[in-house]
Amino acid sequence: MTTPAIEPLGDAALLLRWGERIDPDLNRRVHVLAAALDVIRPPWLLDLVPAYATLALYLDTAAFGPAEPPLAAAERWLRARLATLADHTDDPAATPSARSIEIPVRYGGEDGPDLDAVARDSGLSPDEVVARHTAGDYHVALLGFAPGFPYLLGLDPMLALPRLATPRQRVPAGSVAIGGAQTGIYPRESPGGWRIIGRTPLVLFDPLRDPPALLAPGDRVRFVAVDDAAFATHARERR
Template sequence: MVPAPAFTLEPMGEDALLLRFGERIDAALNAQVHAAARALRDAALPGLEELVPAYASLLLRLDAATAADADRMSAMERRVRAVLDALAGGAEAPAGAAAARAIEIPVCYGGDFGPDLEDVAAHAGLDADAVIALHAAGDYRVAMLGFAPGFPYLLGLDPRLHAPRLATPRTRVPAGAVAIGGAQTGIYPRALPGGWRIVGRTPLALFDLAREPACLLAPGDRVRFRAIDAAAFARLAGDGA
């Protein structure tokens, strides 16, 4: 059960409100963010166009008519507070409320697919197979999408695998790279610069404009990794995974 949220509500620019639940990266705070997002989405408040979760905050983007009218803005703030007060009071989720999706991500670890795997293992005082086993055993949650379209910041990394970012970031990290940065793990959706330590690579396309929705993962999704070999990677990549 997600604890009752304590929050502040403040303007953000000309057409948005920001709900703050805290100031740190914390799984419990992030769970409150996603519980609030679900409650507000289910409430279908008039004038609320988009919800954008982050680690400890939730952005509420409003339509132009609401943003331009002080009375409508005040009414929106009251409605938002009422929804969250009901959540704090233990109100049941509406019938049909969507449960978090569970997504499996196949990953080929080590070698050319994960050039930093051995460094992560050395930092952890483990061998490479133990790092793979720990990483693939994690039950992760998409805390937020950011940095680039489709890039998931995943909470749930085993503390033994926490590793510092590279002192000098790479100018190009391949699409699908599965990497560790500090206490987080994530997946590069396309070729990008990056300083996280690459432990493997998935053949799945994390972001594809020809797909609906374009992002494979969404905030709040649960993620599990599954170790595969190079042959399976090639087969899945060839199938357009």
């Protein structure tokens, strides 16, 4: 049985830690436990925030009585549940229900200025890079860096490359990029050092949308290569 360590995260949150590395199995455990806790969440649990190998629980400290400090009371509650939930997270077949979302991408050209360099450094042709990238079965390990930015696990090892030595000052919104062993999508224009191989017309984050983020931790993602006409159609449909 693998029980995560429990640490205080400031004065109003607890952090469950399974390890220190990027590992699909550890990330699966995080999402399985997050889903299980969400089903039984008490009134004082404000939010569950998964990362690669950690799960943060944010608390409403005002909801606790004076008899016990909020973090101590929340940890006591959590440890009592972990005794029964940890076995479930250890089961390789246990996965939370997830949505499957297709992301249309126009690869190369102005939308993918690093595609040729990724191909060269990988020993592949640009078409082979696109084929391998679209063949991946990805899942959203976490959202971070910027609102709605998905860190996706499942990248073909042949495409894993270090970030740029000098980050760009401007990366267009919707840029699909590779950073190390991960791929991701920039939700808005921002600086960035990942290798850009394409762009999607989909809006990854809209504060007026419910929910604002297009993707959520645990979602399954497939990239689909599209031509100019399909890209324009998707761009119109998002309005």
